[in-house]
Structure formats: C-alpha cells, structure tokens
Amino acid sequence: MLLNEVVEKLPNMSKCLERGKVVIIRIDINSPIVDGKILDDYRIRAHAQTLRLASEAGVKSVVLAHQGRPGQDDFTSLEVHKPYLEKYVERPIKFVDDVAGPEARRQIRELRDGEILLLENVRLLAEEVIERVPEAQAETYLVKKLAPLGHYFVFDGFAVAHRSQPSVVGFPMVLPSCIGPVFERELRALGAVFERRGEGVMLLAGGAKIPDTLKAVEQLLKNNFVEKVAVGGLVGFVFAVAKYGLLNDEIRREVERGGYLPHVERARQLLAKYGNKIHVPVDFAVERGGRIDVDVYSLSQAPLDIGRSTILLFKEVVEQGDIVIFSGPMGYIENKVFATGTVELLRAAAKKRLILGGGHTIMAAEMAGVLDRAFHVSTGGRAFIQTLGGEEMPAVKALLMSAKKFWP
Numbered sequence: 001m002l003l004n005e006v007v008e009k010l011p012n013m014s015k016c017l018e019r020g021k022v023v024i025i026r027i028d029i030n031s032p033i034v035d036g037k038i039l040d041d042y043r044i045r046a047h048a049q050t051l052r053l054a055s056e057a058g059v060k061s062v063v064l065a066h067q068g069r070p071g072q073d074d075f076t077s078l079e080v081h082k083p084y085l086e087k088y089v090e091r092p093i094k095f096v097d098d099v100a101g102p103e104a105r106r107q108i109r110e111l112r113d114g115e116i117l118l119l120e121n122v123r124l125l126a127e128e129v130i131e132r133v134p135e136a137q138a139e140t141y142l143v144k145k146l147a148p149l150g151h152y153f154v155f156d157g158f159a160v161a162h163r164s165q166p167s168v169v170g171f172p173m174v175l176p177s178c179i180g181p182v183f184e185r186e187l188r189a190l191g192a193v194f195e196r197r198g199e200g201v202m203l204l205a206g207g208a209k210i211p212d213t214l215k216a217v218e219q220l221l222k223n224n225f226v227e228k229v230a231v232g233g234l235v236g237f238v239f240a241v242a243k244y245g246l247l248n249d250e251i252r253r254e255v256e257r258g259g260y261l262p263h264v265e266r267a268r269q270l271l272a273k274y275g276n277k278i279h280v281p282v283d284f285a286v287e288r289g290g291r292i293d294v295d296v297y298s299l300s301q302a303p304l305d306i307g308r309s310t311i312l313l314f315k316e317v318v319e320q321g322d323i324v325i326f327s328g329p330m331g332y333i334e335n336k337v338f339a340t341g342t343v344e345l346l347r348a349a350a351k352k353r354l355i356l357g358g359g360h361t362i363m364a365a366e367m368a369g370v371l372d373r374a375f376h377v378s379t380g381g382r383a384f385i386q387t388l389g390g391e392e393m394p395a396v397k398a399l400l401m402s403a404k405k406f407w408p
C-alpha cells in the first residue's frame with residue numbers, strides 16, 4: 001500500500017479527542033542529553049502542539065515517552081523534559097515518578113478535563129525494550145495496567161515507529177487508536193515525495209547508519225522514487241571503497257575496524273546496477289594538522305568530510321532537482337572544520353524543496369541557518385531512513401489493525 005493510502009486509512013487524532021475521556025498519547029521526546037542537560041529540544045517542540053490540541057479539546061492526557069536506552073548515559077528521568085514541555089505547550093504539565101504502578105494509576109484517575117500527566121520514562125520497564133508482535137505486547141504489564149484506565153490511544157512518536165514495543169504497538173490492540181499530527185505530517189510529506197515517481201527528486205545520503213541507508217538507496221532507486229543519489233559521510237566512504245577499490249593497507253584497516261566489508265560488497269552491487277544514478281565522492285577531507293583535501297586515489301586515512309571537488313559535483317546534483325532529501329551529514333560535523341561539506345550542501349538544498357531528517361542532520365541545518373527554510377523536518381532518524389526504504393513501520397501496522405477492529 002502506498003504511504004498516502006495508508007494515511008487515509010488511519011483515524012486522525014480529532015477522532016480520539018473526546019472531552020472528558022482519558023487519552024493515552026505516545027510521543028517521542030528522546031533528546032540528546034549530556035551531563036543531564038538537553039542539548040536539542042527539536043522533538044519536544046514538535047510534540048508540544050499535539051499535547052496543546054489534546055488539552056484544548058478537554059481530554060485527560062496521559063503521556064508516554066522514553067529517553068535513552070537502559071545502561072546508557074542518556075537514560076534519564078523525564079522530569080528533565082517536563083519544563084521544556086511546559087514552555088512549549090504553554091500550560092502546566094503534571095509529572096509522576098512512576099510508569100504504570102499504583103501511584104501513576106491513582107494520578108490518572110484524578111486527572112481533570114484538559115490536564116496533562118507525563119509518566120516516567122517507559123523504558124524503566126524491562127519489557128518495553130523487547131520487540132514482539134502487537135498481540136503479545138497487548139499482554140504486557142504496561143498495557144494491562146494502563147489500557148483499562150484509558151478510552152483512546154494516540155500514537156504520535158514517528159521517531160520510534162520502527163520499534164515493535166509495548167508502548168508503540170500494544171495499546172492499538174486494545175483501545176481505539178488514532179495517529180497524532182506529528183506522525184501524520186511525516187507520512188504525508190514522504191507520501192508526497194513518493195507520488196512524484198522520482199521526477200526531480202534528489203537524495204543526499206550521508207551519516208553513519210550504513211545498512212539502513214544502503215537499503216533506502218536501493219529501494220528508492222529500484223522503485224524510481226529518486227532520480228539521483230549523492231553519497232557522503234561514512235556511507236560515501238563505503239561507496240568510494242567499492243567504486244575505486246581503495247584497499248591499501250591503511251584503508252583496509254579502516255574498513256575492518258568499522259566492520260564495513262559486507263557494506264562495501266553491497267555498495268558494489270548497487271553501483272553495478274544503478275552506477276549512473278549514484279554519485280560517489282571524488283575527493284575527501286582528512287586531518288593532517290588541519291583540514292586538507294585529498295583525491296580518492298591518494299586516500300590513506302579515514303576521511304572526515306567530502307572534499308571541495310565533491311562539494312561542487314554534489315551541488316550540481318542539487319541544482320538539477322526540485323526536491324532534495326537530506327539524510328545524514330556529509331562528514332564529521334561535531335568538528336566545525338569538517339562540517340563544511342554538510343553546511344554548504346544544506347544551504348544549496350534549502351533553495352529547493354528540502355526534506356531532512358536525523359538528529360545530526362537537524363543540528364547541521366541549524367548550524368547552516370536553514371532549518372526554518374526546510375519544507376519538512378522529520379523527527380525521525382532510523383524511522384525516517386527506513387520509511388524512505390519502503391519498510392512498513394510496526395506502528396503503522398498496529399494502527400491499521402486497530403482501525404479495522406474498532407472502526408471497521
């Protein structure tokens with residue numbers, strides 16, 4: 001089913017906003033956090049509108065979200081996110097230090113119309129990080145404890161839509177469910193791209209999610225959804241190794257260290273099939289007491305950005321399109337010196353209809369001063385690239401099942 005058709009089949013949030021009812025809303029406000037501080041609040045800003053709409057409609061909102069993964073430094077309490085939500089929703093948010101235990105349930109029962117209750121990080125429950133089919137997730141502690149208190153479920157967390165986790169796919173099995181506005185916008189934006197059947201659609205693909213990106217490139221080219229692809233970042237490095245056979249000792253070590261060998265093979269197959277549509281870097285920037293550009297054949301260390309000649313070549317690709325999808329930075333943007341390729345191409349792409357996704361890509365767009373000019377900024381990273389790759393998101397599948405069951 002095409003993405004546009006999927007959106008039409010999914011109940012819109014307004015159907016789930018019935019005054020006085022309890023609505024469980026899953027959002028994704030997972031943010032980059034260092035030393036307990038949120039570095040970028042883009043996802044929080046995006047979801048604030050959802051909660052404001054729910055509050056204005058007079059529903060009792062119960063908000064489910066996660067931060068980080070258990071065991072990682074950024075696995076924190078959502079209490080950190082509460083002031084940000086209050087700032088952007090422009091109303092008080094209640095917070096409970098519990099996910100589905102007696103205290104959380106007591107506070108849900110006491111909610112008044114229009115109030116918003118943020119539950120603690122849902123990944124505190126060990127079951128939340130186990131991916132299983134929706135029917136099995138409906139039997140989890142989380143769903144068993146919370147669903148009986150709710151009347152509707154709204155799924156809005158596009159960035160987590162690719163996870164078959166209880167808070168994503170469990171509730172739609174037992175509650176009438178809707179898609180939230182963030183999720184709907186994402187599906188419509190990508191659906192509109194697919195409708196173009198490739199004409200004038202260019203993909204700039206970089207970053208570090210190599211297998212996901214290879215898959216997306218393959219799908220997009222196979223289905224003629226894009227006209228041309230230009231690859232940078234670590235993805236571009238893998239393609240360059242595949243295209244030019246760059247396997248001197250230093251590069252071989254880099255490839256082995258990164259575990260890139262199977263990806264190089266896959267890139268080689270893609271080049272054999274779609275070589276005339278895939279633009280691969282011809283030079284890279286490396287660190288040698290500062291930034292210097294080297295021709296691909298002289299490359300003998302890990303590249304940190306695309307080089308000047310490649311930037312010019314990729315700008316030509318951008319020029320030929322009227323929609324540019326930008327997924328993943330062209331280089332190691334954490335160091336400003338190696339952000340040049342990404343920043344220059346983002347500025348060129350912003351003159352077109354720019355669709356971008358991924359935390360680092362958004363950060364780079366902010367750096368380049370073009371975030372406000374983008375046509376669509378996706379809240380997803382992996383979800384964005386996987387949707388581009390034509391994969392059916394578990395969240396979409398569960399919501400379609402739910403619509404069939406509750407609103408046939």
Ligand SMILES: Nc1ncnc2c1ncn2[C@@H]1O[C@H](COP(=O)(O)OP(=O)(O)O)[C@@H](O)[C@H]1O
Nearest residue numbers: 207208209233234303304331332358359360361
């Ligand atoms: N040539 C490179 N060398 C090292 N790191 C790179 C290179 N190109 C991109 N990266 C890194 O890839 C990461 C971003 O990739 P990814 O997570 O796929 O992007 P996004 O967050 O936009 O989805 C960044 O940390 C960036 O520094």
Ligand SMILES: O=C(OP(=O)(O)O)[C@H](O)COP(=O)(O)O
Nearest residue numbers: 028030069159160380381382383
């Ligand atoms: O940040 C997220 O995804 P992303 O790293 O693909 O952008 C989502 O919150 C999903 O998180 P997860 O990859 O820990 O399941």
